[in-house]
Amino acid sequence: MEDKLQLLRQHFEEIVSLTDEEWNFVKSHFEFKSLKKHQFLIQVGQPVDFEYWIIKGLVKAYSIDEKGKEHILQFAMEDYWVSDHCAFQHQEPGTIFVDCLEDSEFFCLSLENREKICFEVPAVANFFRIKSNHGYINLQQRILSLLTMTAESRYEYLLNKLPKLIQRVPKKLIASYLGVSRETLSRFNS
Amino acid sequence: MEDKLQLLRQHFEEIVSLTDEEWNFVKSHFEFKSLKKHQFLIQVGQPVDFEYWIIKGLVKAYSIDEKGKEHILQFAMEDYWVSDHCAFQHQEPGTIFVDCLEDSEFFCLSLENREKICFEVPAVANFFRIKSNHGYINLQQRILSLLTMTAESRYEYLLNKLPKLIQRVPKKLIASYLGVSRETLSRFNS
């Protein structure tokens, strides 16, 4: 477990510095969790008690519309954070599903603990501030891509940006992430 | 000016508490700026020296595609923050335009000053962390709406969520925000 916590520490220290003392305080606020492929991290209607840092594995966050169609909000793998941020923040029942596309391991942080370490250790507040800012920027770019680009160029763009992801994820899920039908995506390669 | 700074302080104190001493330190890092309708706050290719808190007025943030079509990333009015966050964060030339739909006033915060007050005053780091988190949640919901809803229901949703905005902004801009053509939007009301 220490080696896994060490990865998390490195993740923090890519952005801010922590003393050993601070880190020992911080790390005590995380819980470990491990799930197999197809198991759920978050489900619609269930409490969302944590946000998750992914030690290893791959998950998808998605919602299901009235017609039963899946719409993928996010893929998240090693070194990513994932949750139903909205439900988590407001401590409300989940509004999306998150499940594992591969066997995965997580460090779990509750809202209470997050606020605790943020207000206790300013560097942690800055860490999450900067992380959250990067996330915001990424989402803005995704919105722009949805507004300005055709389905095909969004696909090319993703191929460039996250080539690794494409290899780990079935194309029908990529299609659902891009907002395009499986069949249409399949006609792009050609 | 003091009354305007007081509004900004209230904006911070909706989320975190600041001592008078902290506030005096924080406020000294903002600059005031005033623009008329149609003037630009940010332009593609120009340096993005600040992020802006809007004291009063209304702006649109948008990009222009190869065909000259405008795609609106965000409307921002009183009490909102706006910038080209991506360019600002990386201190690169602007990638979007931001201009005023009404005469507007801003408090401007440079990257250097933002980092300074965040690392000097932990409450400020927490303020921006929490704000940024809210922003992230909003963008996630917008992405979901783009993936799951038809143009028409996105419009109805916006009518509900920001009725004030619709009254202040020409419909063709609303169309461009929703990712739909002006003509199509015009056929919805009926």
Next chain:
DNA sequence: CTTGAAAAGTGATTTAGGTCACTTTTAGCT
């Protein structure tokens, strides 16, 4: 008030992408 420009509405046509139905390929399991 008047007038010119921007905004909004509307019909006709086109098109990107969706849907449906079916086949082929690939990948896990025992």
Next chain:
DNA sequence: AGCTAAAAGTGACCTAAATCACTTTTCAAG
């Protein structure tokens, strides 16, 4: 290795929304 199920590919057809061209309405500035 063999079998099942999921994934991917493909053709035919359909539809929501884009585009183009034009008219009507609204609004702001002299």
